[in-house]
Amino acid sequence: MIGAGVIGLSIAHELAVAGRDVTVLADADPLETTSAVAGAVWFPYAAERSATVDAMLAVTLERFLAIAADHPAAGIDLRSGVIVERSPEPDRSWTAWVDATEVDASELPVFRLPDGATGLRTTVPLATMSLYLPWLRERCVGLGVRFERRAIDDVDALARAFDVAVVAAGVRSGSLLGDDASVVPIRGQVVRVENPGVTEFVIDDEDPAGLTYVLPRRDCLVLGGTHELGATSLEPDPATEAAILERCARLVPAVAGQRIVSRGVGLRPGRERLRVEEVPGRALRTIAAYGHGGSGMTLSWGTAERVAALLA
Numbered sequence: 001m002i003g004a005g006v007i008g009l010s011i012a013h014e015l016a017v018a019g020r021d022v023t024v025l026a027d028a029d030p031l032e033t034t035s036a037v038a039g040a041v042w043f044p045y046a047a048e049r050s051a052t053v054d055a056m057l058a059v060t061l062e063r064f065l066a067i068a069a070d071h072p073a074a075g076i077d078l079r080s081g082v083i084v085e086r087s088p089e090p091d092r093s094w095t096a097w098v099d100a101t102e103v104d105a106s107e108l109p110v111f112r113l114p115d116g117a118t119g120l121r122t123t124v125p126l127a128t129m130s131l132y133l134p135w136l137r138e139r140c141v142g143l144g145v146r147f148e149r150r151a152i153d154d155v156d157a158l159a160r161a162f163d164v165a166v167v168a169a170g171v172r173s174g175s176l177l178g179d180d181a182s183v184v185p186i187r188g189q190v191v192r193v194e195n196p197g198v199t200e201f202v203i204d205d206e207d208p209a210g211l212t213y214v215l216p217r218r219d220c221l222v223l224g225g226t227h228e229l230g231a232t233s234l235e236p237d238p239a240t241e242a243a244i245l246e247r248c249a250r251l252v253p254a255v256a257g258q259r260i261v262s263r264g265v266g267l268r269p270g271r272e273r274l275r276v277e278e279v280p281g282r283a284l285r286t287i288a289a290y291g292h293g294g295s296g297m298t299l300s301w302g303t304a305e306r307v308a309a310l311l312a
């Protein structure tokens, strides 16, 4: 297993549950990955949509509902919140899996919706990744999964020690396999502030000034964001941060002036199609599991089940 982000950990978990002997090789620990930067709300965004992928959305939702109910320490909460709608025909396909009701500005005292916009109120799982990723790692360890901090530059060379390689290396997966130039980084920047008491999330991905969201995690408010196709800098940009703070304060006035706790930048693994399949012609059996774009958390358990099925 190459990768200790949300995809690698979820797959490692499923394979270990299926009785496989699993070693996770990764050059960054879970809390240093793109996955740790994610908001992280269950919501399809910037990733393939198809019948196959939609089935993964549903599987993942079910799993998060069960984790939220059975494992409070995992950091998964069911959060109510609002998806802002500005366009005349917004994409509501996600309401196939969760209830949603239309609300207007008068029903949202905490939020200040843009003129003419309405909202859909819904309840979905939201992960405090600083808790969830370590929790998931520990679950894996409990199932016998081994972790090695190690950079891999040749997947085929793993044939000397392993029967199967699963490549869940996020944005670097294509170059690691060497046969796929179609993975494009989609840079995302967030700033985390102290929470003044906001309990609901709000997402406005149709803001012409930029993707805007306020997500209450257990330990802070995550304010975002950006969607920068092809950008690769992992340094937080101060001007971008100022713009995020300004947009978020316009949407949720209570966040203005809150103390900044930390900052984050991640490179979403953008790809037109999600790649979860066997890779032919390798020195050992190799499964690709990457290309989740802005939906890695949202598709994680569905991806893991699919990889486990491929290897059954």
Ligand SMILES: Cc1cc2nc3c(=O)[nH]c(=O)nc-3n(C[C@H](O)[C@H](O)[C@H](O)COP(=O)(O)OP(=O)(O)OC[C@H]3O[C@@H](n4cnc5c(N)ncnc54)[C@H](O)[C@@H]3O)c2cc1C
Pocket: 002, 003, 004, 005, 006, 007, 008, 025, 026, 027, 028, 029, 030, 033, 034, 035, 036, 037, 038, 039, 040, 041, 042, 043, 150, 151, 152, 153, 168, 169, 170, 171, 172, 173, 176, 187, 188, 189, 190, 224, 225, 226, 265, 266, 267, 268, 269, 290, 291, 292, 293, 294, 295, 296, 297, 298, 299
């Ligand atoms: C700002 C932001 C907000 C987001 N919000 C959400 C959200 O609300 N909901 C949602 O579902 N998704 C969200 N996402 C998207 C989500 O974070 C990604 O889809 C997800 O993190 C991808 O997970 P991954 O495990 O594939 O990759 P990563 O988390 O990047 O993990 C890759 C792993 O592979 C390892 N690796 C890579 N190359 C090598 C190598 N050569 N050798 C050894 N190890 C290697 C790394 O060390 C790491 O452990 C967001 C992303 C960003 C940036």
